[in-house]
Amino acid sequence: xxxxxxxxxxxxxxxxxxxxxxxxxxxxxxxxxxxxxxxxxxxxxxxxxxxxxxxxxxxxxxxxxxxxxxxxxxxxxxxxxxxxxxxxxxxxxxxxxxxxxxxxxxxxxxxxxxxxxxxxxxxxxxxxxxxxxxxxxxxxxxxxxxxxxxxxxxxxxxxxxxxxxxxxxxxxxxxxxxxxxxxxxxxxxxxxxxxxxxxxxxxxxxxxxxxxxxxxxxxxxxxxxxxxxxxxxxxxxxxxxxxxxxxxxxxxxxxxxxxxxxxxxxxxxxxxxxxxxxxxxxxxxxxxxxxxxxxxxxxxxxxxxxxxxxxxxxxxxxxxxxxxxxxxxxxxxxxxxxxxxxxxxxxxxxxxxxxxxxxxxxxxxxxxxxxxxxxxxxxxxxxxxxxxxxxxxxxxxxxxxxxxxxx
Amino acid sequence: xxxxxxxxxxxxxxxxxxxxxxxxxxxxxxxxxxxxxxxxxxxxxxxxxxxxxxxxxxxxxxxxxxxxxxxxxxxxxxxxxxxxxxxxxxxxxxxxxxxxxxxxxxxxxxxxxxxxxxxxxxxxxxxxxxxxxxxxxxxxxxxxxxxxxxxxxxxxxxxxxxxxxxxxxxxxxxxxxxxxxxxxxxxxxxxxxxxxxxxxxxxxxxxxxxx
Numbered sequence: 039x040x041x042x043x044x045x046x047x048x049x050x051x052x053x054x055x056x057x058x059x060x061x062x063x064x065x066x067x068x069x070x071x072x073x074x075x076x077x078x079x080x081x082x083x084x085x086x087x088x089x090x091x092x093x094x095x096x097x098x099x100x101x102x103x104x105x106x107x108x109x110x111x112x113x114x115x116x117x118x119x120x121x122x123x124x125x126x127x128x129x130x131x132x133x134x135x136x137x138x139x140x141x142x143x144x145x146x147x148x149x150x151x152x153x154x155x156x157x158x159x160x161x162x163x164x165x166x167x168x169x170x171x172x173x174x175x176x177x178x179x180x181x182x183x184x185x186x187x188x189x190x191x192x193x194x195x196x197x198x199x200x201x202x203x204x205x206x207x208x209x210x211x212x213x214x215x216x217x218x219x220x221x222x223x224x225x226x227x228x229x230x231x232x233x234x235x236x237x238x239x240x241x242x243x244x245x246x247x248x249x250x251x252x253x254x255x256x257x258x259x260x261x262x263x264x265x266x267x268x269x270x271x272x273x274x275x276x277x278x279x280x281x282x283x284x285x286x287x288x289x290x291x292x293x294x295x296x297x298x299x300x301x302x303x304x305x306x307x308x309x310x311x312x313x314x315x316x317x318x319x320x321x322x323x324x325x326x327x328x329x330x331x332x333x334x335x336x337x338x339x340x341x342x343x344x345x346x347x348x349x350x351x352x353x354x355x356x357x358x359x360x361x362x363x364x365x366x367x368x369x370x371x372x373x374x375x376x377x378x379x380x381x382x383x384x385x386x387x388x389x390x391x392x393x394x395x396x397x398x399x400x401x402x403x404x405x406x407x408x409x410x411x412x413x414x415x416x417x418x419x420x421x422x423x424x425x426x427x428x429x430x431x432x433x434x435x436x437x438x439x440x441x442x443x444x445x
Numbered sequence: 446x447x448x449x450x451x452x453x454x455x456x457x458x459x460x461x462x463x464x465x466x467x468x469x470x471x472x473x474x475x476x477x478x479x480x481x482x483x484x485x486x487x488x489x490x491x492x493x494x495x496x497x498x499x500x501x502x503x504x505x506x507x508x509x510x511x512x513x514x515x516x517x518x519x520x521x522x523x524x525x526x527x528x529x530x531x532x533x534x535x536x537x538x539x540x541x542x543x544x545x546x547x548x549x550x551x552x553x554x555x556x557x558x559x560x561x562x563x564x565x566x567x568x569x570x571x572x573x574x575x576x577x578x579x580x581x582x583x584x585x586x587x588x589x590x591x592x593x594x595x596x597x598x599x600x601x602x603x604x605x606x607x608x609x610x611x612x613x614x615x616x617x618x619x620x621x622x623x624x625x626x627x628x629x630x631x632x633x634x635x636x637x638x639x640x641x642x643x644x645x646x647x648x649x650x651x652x653x654x655x656x
Contacts, residue, residue: 049642
């Protein structure tokens with residue numbers, strides 16, 4: 039039985055969370071163990087001390103509270119003075135009446151319009167007229183079939199290269215986007231511009247499908263930087279298929295995660311990770327108590343890009359920050375970083391261990407706890423950076439024991 | 446494990462001495478919503494002793510405790526739309542008070558640290574530029590009082606981490622169950638348990654290892 043187990047047992051005993059049998063066993067044990075009895079009594083003493091002073095209400099408290107209430111319930115605007123429940127009732131009744139009547143009126147109006155339409159069709163379509171329309175439709179079908187037959191015959195006798203041109207000549211001037219194929223168009227097999235896109239480009243109008251075309255066609259050789267090395271099989275750097283840039287192994291992992299995410303439905307946190315992906319090395323295996331990703335990276339002095347992170351370089355400021363322990367009520371620090379992506383720890387003399395970071399997610403903030411450590415334990419004389427997703431939550435660094443309050 | 450004999454809050458059992466009866470409370474709350482100061486004072490007299498004691502233990506400062514309780518009453522009572530029993534009202538007010546206290550703590554700390562960053566971290570320990578003065582903490586009278594054992598414990602409690610402090614006080618002073626504390630603080634019961642253990646551990650350290 040460890041010290042921790044004993045403490046837990048004492049706590050459960052004091053808080054009445056033991057079963058009858060466990061409680062009896064504990065009492066028996068306390069009776070036979072003076073040291074244990076002393077510790078239990080010490081805990082009870084704390085409770086008694088906290089309850090001993092009734093903390094009397096100060097004189098005049100209720101008068102002051104009443105005045106404050108009266109002040110807070112004073113009407114602040116003029117309309118409060120003319121407000122009455124009767125007027126409010128009348129207004130509500132009016133609104134209710136309007137809500138009932140107005141949709142009815144609208145429905146009647148629409149209904150009458152639709153009714154008039156059906157009357158038109160019904161009266162015009164006399165038996166003679168219907169017969170005439172049917173004959174006309176049959177004639178049109180016959181003409182279309184004849185044209186189709188002619189086209190088939192022409193295809194058989196005309197050279198293949200001329201086919202599109204002939205087809206364009208017969209095609210009506212209106213656009214037919216469903217006949218276009220991005221792949222064939224990019225590959226240069228479409229020699230004509232049946233949809234008028236080329237004309238639009240000449241006029242400088244952007245093509246809505248340009249991005250899609252480039253994705254389908256893949257990166258063109260001419261677009262790649264000349265100095266770019268060819269990745270080999272043994273190289274852990276990979277190509278980003280979307281941006282054509284070299285990635286670190288961490289980024290490559292993210293690209294793979296991106297591919298996985300496309301295959302499976304994304305959890306809520308994914309968009310944030312995506313935002314991180316293009317900038318930081320990111321270790322997806324390291325997560326905080328609530329699943330928030332955390333990465334600690336040792337930093338050498340001067341390696342932090344200016345303007346990207348909040349940096350505290352002054353050792354005096356760091357000492358002050360370091361001294362803000364939870365033992366002091368006014369030291370409960372809260373920092374709202376403008377970018378809220380990274381927290382830098384120490385310019386070198388900061389005695390906190392960068393690899394012992396606890397992360398808690400509370401209602402409206404992320405709490406980052408650092409474990410204290412000797413300066414010699416720091417992974418880098420430049421301190422370290424703690425990365426986590428950008429987001430609306432504020433970051434609240436608390437320097438304490440480094441132990442989690444969570445189970 | 447609930448003490449009711451000496452409690453004077455709404456969860457208590459006072460009805461023969463002019464205090465508000467259970468079935469009258471809903472009516473009083475309605476009147477408060479309409480701005481009735483008499484109703485407000487009557488309810489305030491019922492609930493304030495308990496709230497004040499908690500506020501004193503949280504803040505360690507009489508003036509701040511008074512302000513905290515008054516603000517809780519003025520804001521929370523008119524906002525209560527439905528009365529579901531005195532114990533629920535009591536829980537509601539305790540939750541409102543602890544949230545208000547934590548919000549104050551945060552905004553106070555935030556303004557201090559932001560000004561610290563705005564000064565570029567160049568201020569030194571002595572000039573105080575860009576940094577709010579430290580919290581005055583317990584008054585001189587209370588420091589003298591601290592000679593007593595109970596006062597020492599109370600003083601030590603004000604130095605606990607805020608979450609642990611709230612949890613410990615709700616347990617030891619209010620004698621609430623873990624489930625009730627979890628409901629007030631909005632954390633799982635397991636977290637209540639671990640926070641209590643940490644608080645007691647920290648308290649023992651603060652008191653020199655011999656609580």
